[in-house]
Amino acid sequence: AQSVTQPDIHITVSEGASLELRCNYSYGATPYLFWYVQSPGQGLQLLLKYFSGDTLVQGIKGFEAEFKRSQSSFNLRKPSVHWSDAAEYFCAVAPVNTNAGKSTFGDGTTLTVKP
Amino acid sequence: ETGVTQSPTHLIKTRGQQVTLRCSSQSGHNTVSWYQQALGQGPQFIFQYYREEENGRGNFPPRFSGLQFPNYSSELNVNALELDDSALYLCASSSRTGGNTGELFFGEGSRLTVL
Numbered sequence A: 001a002q003s004v005t006q007p008d009i010h011i012t013v014s015e016g017a018s019l020e021l022r023c024n025y026s027y028g029a030t031p032y033l034f035w036y037v038q039s040p041g042q043g044l045q046l047l048l049k050y051f052s053g054d055t056l057v058q059g060i061k062g063f064e065a066e067f068k069r070s071q072s073s074f075n076l077r078k079p080s081v082h083w084s085d086a087a088e089y090f091c092a093v094a095p096v097n098t099n100a101g102k103s104t105f106g107d108g109t110t111l112t113v114k115p
Numbered sequence B: 001e002t003g004v005t006q007s008p009t010h011l012i013k014t015r016g017q018q019v020t021l022r023c024s025s026q027s028g029h030n031t032v033s034w035y036q037q038a039l040g041q042g043p044q045f046i047f048q049y050y051r052e053e054e055n056g057r058g059n060f061p062p063r064f065s066g067l068q069f070p071n072y073s074s075e076l077n078v079n080a081l082e083l084d085d086s087a088l089y090l091c092a093s094s095s096r097t098g099g100n101t102g103e104l105f106f107g108e109g110s111r112l113t114v115l
Helices: none
Strands: A003-005 A010-014 A019-021 A024-026 A032-038 A044-050 A056-058 A064-068 A073-078 A087-094 A109-114 B005-007 B010-013 B019-024 B031-037 B044-050 B053-057 B064-068 B074-078 B087-094 B110-114
Touching: A003 A087, A010 A019, A019 A109, A024 A073, A032 A064, A032 A073, A044 A056, A044 A064, A044 A073, A073 A087, B005 B087, B019 B087, B019 B110, B031 B074, B044 B064, B074 B087
Parallel strands: A010 A109, B010 B110
Antiparallel strands: A003 A024, A019 A073, A032 A044, A032 A087, A056 A064, A064 A073, A087 A109, B005 B019, B019 B074, B031 B044, B031 B087, B044 B053, B064 B074, B087 B110
């Protein structure tokens, strides 16, 4: 069965500092990979996705993620964090040749941004 | 273009009762997926509906059931409510062509409290 691990439950960074959120997955082949953001009281918004090709993917709001097959990782990065980035971030996987609607999510990382 | 809307936004039920949650998919989307998000956890896939039929189900008992209507809107029904059913229920719509779906668009969720 596929699974997703986000090792960091809570991360605090200063505004303007760089950010990296970790995501490791377990699956027999390369899955579809996603990062979502959830602000309090709101649904999830897709930040970026990896299906195939270039292992460095760019997303919205200045985020990027790098797929590393050898490490089964898909870490999310941002060079300079803004206060509005404070939210919960979820990594998700879906099997290739199926559909994103059947995704498996990690338990999330809560990001706090210090002024 | 309207987004995904869910109703009600909040509700309180008692153990043993039944609940119906509703979701209107985004315009042009033909697939609806339902997720349960318990406090402090990531969303868990309940089931997906495509062309008014269930198209995949996660590890949830039969008392969780659903419907999709010809206009692609959907309902999630939960019978014999248990305390552990307290959660945020998220609906996500997408456009499926062939075997794959595109990006998921989430509603803001229905928060269910079972007393």
